[in-house]
Amino acid sequence: MLNQLTQLEQEALEALVAIKSSQELAEWNRRYLGKKGALTLLLRSVGTLPKEERPAFGQAANRAKNELEAAYKERAQELRRIELEREMARGALDVTLPGRPGGPGHLHITTQTLRQIISIFAEMGFQVYESRDVESDEMNFGLLNMPPHHPARDMWDTFWLDDNTLLRTHTSPGQIRVMRERYPEPIRVILPGKCYRYEQVTARSEHQFYQVEGLAVGHAITMTDLIGTLTEFARRLYGPQRHIRIRGSYFPFTEPSVEADMDCILCGGEGCRVCKYSGWLEVAGAGMVHPVVLQNGGYDPAEWSGFAFGLGVERPAMLKYSIDDIRLFYGNDLRFLRQF
Numbered sequence: 001m002l003n004q005l006t007q008l009e010q011e012a013l014e015a016l017v018a019i020k021s022s023q024e025l026a027e028w029n030r031r032y033l034g035k036k037g038a039l040t041l042l043l044r045s046v047g048t049l050p051k052e053e054r055p056a057f058g059q060a061a062n063r064a065k066n067e068l069e070a071a072y073k074e075r076a077q078e079l080r081r082i083e084l085e086r087e088m089a090r091g092a093l094d095v096t097l098p099g100r101p102g103g104p105g106h107l108h109i110t111t112q113t114l115r116q117i118i119s120i121f122a123e124m125g126f127q128v129y130e131s132r133d134v135e136s137d138e139m140n141f142g143l144l145n146m147p148p149h150h151p152a153r154d155m156w157d158t159f160w161l162d163d164n165t166l167l168r169t170h171t172s173p174g175q176i177r178v179m180r181e182r183y184p185e186p187i188r189v190i191l192p193g194k195c196y197r198y199e200q201v202t203a204r205s206e207h208q209f210y211q212v213e214g215l216a217v218g219h220a221i222t223m224t225d226l227i228g229t230l231t232e233f234a235r236r237l238y239g240p241q242r243h244i245r246i247r248g249s250y251f252p253f254t255e256p257s258v259e260a261d262m263d264c265i266l267c268g269g270e271g272c273r274v275c276k277y278s279g280w281l282e283v284a285g286a287g288m289v290h291p292v293v294l295q296n297g298g299y300d301p302a303e304w305s306g307f308a309f310g311l312g313v314e315r316p317a318m319l320k321y322s323i324d325d326i327r328l329f330y331g332n333d334l335r336f337l338r339q340f
């Protein structure tokens, strides 16, 4: 049997040298090393030998196997090189072929929605004011009537860059910046931008999202102006039949504070899955600018009044396209993004 082994090895090595293609090579591998290959079968027959001959044969057979496998690998590499050279000689590898074009991109769904909202308010006479993402504790909280240790700060947990610097939790600090820049002009602006909150990421809330803040400051501005503005906005975005409802709420920087809801665009108020059977969808937190905030912006509350609101941006897009997971907006999955 040892003889048989040596013979087999020699035969296999000779055959390997003669091989000219990867197809033949695969066939060779099957014939000698495969499950039913000659060497495999021979190895398996070790049990038919007398006990004392088995170790020597086993050793020799394993050595032969390793050798053949190494030779196979080497030959495979050689063949690959030869085949590539042959292809290049034939000119099959055309290095002048241009790459695949990336194709034109398009605006992200959030940007599209944001632009739609901006253009509606632009038509209504609001200017766009870009504020900043990185804010001081004072701008994000203090000047908005939330001194340190104010319990309302708990509504807005955020990411801190140092003891006094944070990623803004809402676009409201922009109110102070606009007022300080524009005083003593009357103001009618929106402040679109990204906000950050340190909270659990779920299908309904992300740790980053967009808001559009609205701010109007003037003489004798009233709650009616606020309601009218939000109603007009809802109608321009969702159609002329929309209604807005106002509920009492609380924000430290508005007084009185309200929550504005719109009748459900899907069921029109009947109650459905989208509005959780309430008939209403939340549109904005809003209210009349708090006297302290007016003052912090440089406007005397005895002479001036104003309204402010904060709209979500992703939520309307989710409603419009029936998107049920806000995480998709930041997932960068082209299969999602290409749909809009």
Ligand code: PHE
Binding pocket: 169, 170, 171, 172, 213, 251, 254, 285, 286, 287, 308, 309, 310
């Ligand atoms: N800043 C508030 C929030 O993020 C929304 C708001 C804006 C409320 C302006 C009132 C006035 O929840």
